[in-house]
Amino acid sequence: MRIEGQIVGVDRMFEGSVVIDEATGLIVSVSEGATGQSDLETKGCLIFPGFGDIHIHAREDPSGTQTYKEDFTSASAAAVNGGVVQVADMPNNPVAPVDEATYAMKERLAAKSDVHVTLYAGIGPKTEPLERHVPYKAFMGPSVGDLFFTSAKQLERQIAKYRGKNVSFHCEDPEVMEAHKGAATHELRRPPEAEISATAFALRLIERYELQGKLCHYSTRDGLPMIVAAKRKGVRVTAEVTPHHLYFDDSILTDENRLWLQMNPPLRSFGDRLAMIEALRRGDIDYIATDHAPHSHAEKLEGHSGVPHLDTLGAFATWLMKEHAFTAMDIARVMARNPGKFVREFLPESLGKGFGEVAPGFVGSLTVLDMETPYVATASKVKTKCGWTPFEGVTFPGSVKYTVLRGKVFGP
């Protein structure tokens, strides 16, 4: 198939033409100028390398106990709806992927997804590295699931076994949270100091054990200088930020929305939020990753932490462009190129050079955003099985027009 229009890369944007081989699903050529033979109507649109979301919770595992709120089929549909072509799924399941057998079982379940799924393996108090090359996730303290540590020493002993591996960290220090557990609100019980303290510890582990480290859902302004200093020193670390920490801050919390906007780490201050936006633009933060965490209505009202995001991610990108002057190239960097780079080493050979660039040999998966048609987020439009969005009623300036997966048009 051939798609013509405004093609966005990390360094430039140009009027051009992409040809995808539908048999292999890979891009065979990219050229400047147009032939007028486009298979898709792209007037008023920007053609991005397909967006990647390297932090989601699709909820499906061999136990099947959480598929009432999401599974790989519904998560894939939500991803396509939001212009997302590849995801990486977190391991905090009831039957967690922590060894060859449990990882392979989850991999078979993920095979039904249309978008490509990379699976993280969990690091818990008793786990060992897998023989195959996979990304890992370490939870430092209690969040959702059982894969957590109760002391820094216990965590370090485990991480020492994973020397040189790709390890992502959820940075919230359990001791700081324990000291604040009597505070009045969720936000106060998980204060910025918990993240800052855990950041210092995670960076030390990443350096000492030569990990390829990633800090998940980063949210505090005062932790950023540590990340920047570590990067300058040559420590291999990258960081994610979520749409909710870029869009919401604790000033908007009310009795009505507080439970719906509860997540870990929690919403921070206005100043933290603006600092995250600037850090993302500057490149101190590397990825937008959603932490898509579907919970049912009843669970949210019981105080479960996490919000769903896949359906709205493409539209959210247009908000960053229109409201915060992100260039299309900035968006290509933080939503396509960097997430693509993260998963590249874990992909099967059939996916060529992988995701994240519109260039020959890369996967022919593209996100086409309509910059002229606004999108009103509402529960009736989402495909996530949990059936709601934290952006209910929000109008984003643009929308997803097409999600192309390996040369096939999937929607939204």
Ligand SMILES: [Zn+2]
């Ligand atoms: Zn998460």
